[in-house]
Amino acid sequence: MNELRSLADLDRALATPNGKIVLYKHSTQCGICDGALEEIQEFLKSNDGAGAFYYLDLLAHRDVSNAIAQRLGVKHESPQAIVLDGGKVAAVLNHRAIRVPALEKALKS
16 A cells, blocks of 8 residues: 655656556544544555555644545545546445445446
8 A cells, every 4th residue: 555645746746647546534532533444455465456556644644634624525424435437426435335345336337
């Protein structure tokens, strides 16, 4: 999973012209986020090549989190997995909705 640490990292992620990417917003102080991250890691183990995943520690990089909400028009929540297809929002999974089956459905081609 790639890490988003700056606005430049976000710009590079959003510049992906084709394919699906996932922006995952994580709070290191939230137990629900820990469960969501485990689900994403489990998904990645069995779905190699399903898309590029980007991890954001939103407490350390609040500016990047705010930029995601503003640029994509997606209200901030955490945990949050935003699925982009060709640069457009295709799905948004929040809180306990971040599960392997939901990720599989959101990332199907």
